[in-house]
Amino acid sequence: MDENLQEDWIDARLRDDASYVDDGGFTARVVQKLPAHRVRHSLRAAILLGVTLVASAIAYLLSGGGWFIAEGVTRFALLPLPVIWLCAAGATALVMAGGLAAAMSRTGGRLR
């Protein structure tokens, strides 16, 4: 018996056997189990920005016009130069570590 003919015949029987499975409410059940709608990215960004602005305004008002910021900047400027460099290097390292962590979480730990 021809080998190819028999293979074709078996493949055809297998395809015949894979008849359509009727939905029967399956799709509806899956959709019902989906998590609630996610907040859109743009909306999430707007909410974060709004909350930040409101919190800043409240802090400004409660602190008597933000005098403590001017005070802090003045004190920082009076620090010795090596300390300022050290602070800058520390801040840079923190930002880089944060960026790296965010990138790794996006790629599931795989860095190419």
Added chain:
Amino acid sequence: MALTDADLVARVLLDDDHHAFAELVRNHQSSVRGLLRQLVRTDVSLADDLAQETFLRAYKNLRSFRGEARFSTWLYRIAYNCFREEARKRKELVGIDEAQLEAQHDPHTTDPALRHDLAQALQLLPLHERTAILLCCQNGLSHDEAARVLEIPLGTVKTNVLRGREKLKRSLAAWGPN
């Protein structure tokens, strides 16, 4: 005009459109449930539970679908992983609710006796050969796509299909073309 899988995926990702996802489920539920029913071999409801889990995982991980493979191939991979996890939990998935499976089949497509013998012959195959046969010969995946779904080398898929087909040929010799 019907939307493609890529269009529907984009809608789900951009607008979290549940209707678009429902359309994806509707388009692929038959093949995913069919594959799982053949793999599980215990009861249809377990296969459907796994199919439901497959689609829920697909929804949650849709961002990781990069469109390099067909959406159906990606779904088969999730379905196969769900099946493997369940199989590990239960150690072995044996015995088939044939009456339930028969009831789900279209009676006009194949001789019931042949279908019965084919189901028996498939069940006698080792899992790796059965899975390769189901994906490649029944669901029309290429060897390369099946290798991605099963996460095994291409050569292994080809060998499994070849061996599985040989065994089916021997089991169904009486039914074959003359």
